[in-house]
């Protein structure tokens with residue numbers, strides 16, 4: 001593991017600048033409002049409007065294929081959505097206002113600063129929100145105005161919530177993007193962690209978590225001294241500013257280093273994400289007109305089909321896929337011959353096997369998005385609103401797939417890589433569950449068959 | 465056996481299973497003439513999938529049920545414009561020219577095997593970017609070969625981990 005802060009000292013100097021977040025958030029906000037403007041006043045034709053082309057082709061592909069696997073939640077560092085709310089809470093752009101609004105935490109905050117109800121301190125609401133959005137994804141990716149409503153709605157909700165609840169409550173418990181960012185960030189190459197636990201122990205102030213004059217408390221409620229996973233660290237780097245001992249590192253580590261799924265909410269997130277990768281591959285990348293009619297019910301009038309399809313999607317993600325997985329887990333336990341291991345424990349722990357594969361299935365899904373529809377990016381930058389402009393002279397660049405014959409040659413290795421990382425990670429997780437290697441490998445057989453079968457389903461869709 | 469050599473042999477094994485599975489799927493068939501009529505509508509083609517063998521002489525007639533659609537066949541340098549209510553349509557070969565020529569049918573010999581998608585190339589409405597169909601030219605070597613790779617990789621992983629501590 002390499003500490004990037006040590007390797008590239010300037011990196012640490014940049015992220016500990018008080019203005020750092022705004023150096024990237026502000027340009028991003030400006031651009032984001034331009035997108036919203038385009039969605040509101042530009043052409044309603046999705047592939048000619050910059051909001052649809054940039055958000056659902058460019059941003060999505062970069063997010064899932066680059067930012068998450070390499071940069072963990074680096075998107076959250078620059079996310080424009082909660083910025084207004086956070087600014088209102090702090091009432092200052094860069095300074096830490098002295099005071100103590102929330103007991104124990106440094107800093108003066110505006111708003112009610114309530115704690116989020118205990119019973120919702122998990123990612124179930126995100127799971128539900130994401131599933132609902134997924135049912136309407138056909139509109140999201142084709143209608144500019146729907147993107148405006150959803151993205152604009154997220155700004156409004158996050159801002160209101162910021163005034164009622166403390167810190168990044170919206171990001172932690174509601175943002176629909178957050179759940180999968182957190183889940184798949186576990187695979188990421190970078191990780192922010194404390195270096196030496198002894199230094200933390202001898203240092204009682206816990207400024208990294210509680211804040212100091214140099215920085216805000218962790219607005220993601222993470223104590224970096226004890227943090228072992230990437231899931232809920234929004235990479236705001238406040239803790240780095242707070243830590244006088246310089247005990248925080250930004251590690252560059254092997255893929256899939258965090259392997260611990262902690263509860264059913266995270267397990268179900270993994271089911272939902274894998275299920276949706278399949279659903280989108282069928283609906284959007286498949287040749288079947290009937291699904292497109294159902295997804296697009298306002299135009300086709302087939303609302304009954306839409307309801308059925310939505311039910312099928314929800315059932316697949318919350319019941320069918322978990323049910324099949326449960327059967328394989330049951331088989332894995334039986335085959336291992338170990339009676340002490342609890343089924344529940346195995347079910348949750350081994351569900352990480354869906355994470356590397358799920359991420360790579362999403363990346364494989366996004367390959368044709370860029371290679372086939374990427375040329376819309378070229379025409380839309382010259383005519384972002386579809387008003388007949390021609391800023392860079394590329395407005396009439398006609399749609400042309402880039403090397404479409406290569407797509408399967410990229411998708412197949414991606415899926416194989418996902419399969420490999422999933423089997424390997426499950427083996428490593430099993431080492432903490434089974435003491436006997438034979439039992440462990442026997443328990444791995446059903447999981448491997450399950451993962452192999454899932455891979456074949458995707459291969460059938462992409463190259464079959 | 466050192467770890468590196470073991471991994472090398474396992475990779476060799478995976479590749480071999482892939483190749484065997486790939487060639488397993490190959491069936492010899494005599495070249496035939498194939499005629500298809502494909503109808504485009506918002507946002508799909510019917511039939512959505514056509515299957516031919518390598519060497520077949522393929523003839524495709526195109527029509528549209530509603531608005532103007534495109535027909536861009538990957539890997540074949542074919543792009544057509546289909547207007548509703550016309551018995552003929554317009555064809556161009558993008559690598560040669562941007563101009564369309566009026567034709568009654570598309571003719572080509574299926575020389576390359578694999579999966580080729582035909583996609584709408586003229587914005588025809590909301591779901592236009594996702595409007596597509598599939599031409600399969602058998603033997604679609606890549607599909608059975610990738611299935612073989614999945615099976616080979618699964619076995620290789622299990623074997624590797626089984627050996628690890630014994």
Ligand code: SF4
Pocket residue numbers: 075076077079080081082158170171172175176177178234
């Ligand atoms: S959790 Fe959501 S709203 Fe919050 S920073 Fe990340 S993407 Fe943005």
Ligand code: SF4
Pocket residue numbers: 192208217218219220221222223224227232233234235236237238239240
């Ligand atoms: S642990 Fe908290 S303060 Fe530190 S970078 Fe992550 S979110 Fe920010």
Ligand SMILES: [Cu+2]
Pocket residue numbers: 505506507532533534584585586587588589592595
């Ligand atoms: Cu069309």
